Amino acid sequence: MEVIIGKSDQIIEKAQAIRYQVFTVEQKIPNKVDFDGLDSASEHALVMNENQPVATARLTIDTDGSSVMARVAVLEAYRGHGIASMVVKALMDHATSQSVSSIEIHAHGYLRSYYEKFGFEFIKEVEVVGKHQLIEMRYQTVRT
Template identity: 35%
Template sequence: MMIELTDDIDACLAIRREVFIDEQGVPEAEEIDDLDAGAIHLLARDDQGRPMGTARLLVLDGTGKIGRVAVRKPARGTGLGAALIRASMDELCALPGITRLKLSAQTHVIPFYERFGFTAHGPEYDDGGIPHRDMTRDLT
């Protein structure tokens, strides 16, 4: 798999639609928002060039936010999700002034993000009909 920065937002949105809207039942109005235009997008492609995973990165006041991490079913269990998180962290850490990373984790995958040094904070909340918790990792 190859992961790269991309301007192909349509490919990223297609993966997110498949994973979040079709599989997980997240309402389209909550998944597709106006933040995509100003975000950094990562796209993973398989050896045949097919889009298989994506992540969206946002920056606000010294915090890099990793979000919309999605991997298509055929690529699950291959390590692609971990590779997307590592690539996201590398991209954000390379930006000047970033002192903290943040993400909103579905509660069942909190242990996955803990492997990368993220710590859950605050109460559980509903996001798109799925229980989530905020997670952060300080870089200082």
């Protein structure tokens, strides 16, 4: 498996197809919530398995040097094999290579300990999307 990072229309289309399956079909999150208009301004990671996209996440870098990682999704048949960790780590490394100061994520509440393993710190509970309580977490790439 390999991770590809980019922002081409082709990469975005593949990422959106995975997200539609995971978020809209499986998790019943309204499509309009997922498609928030930030895809073209973001960099997308795709995990490819024999030329088939199986996982994705995106990174949106702000002008102040902060960033937001979002839309982490793995197709159901590929879960439980460390693929989500692969895509998260790849985007964290990419963010560091782009000199971002921090990475924020709004994750499902039950994933708090998962993201803490990467060094993310819990900030607060945020909105409920569909039936999912989200939490804000932050990773400081620059330690002072």
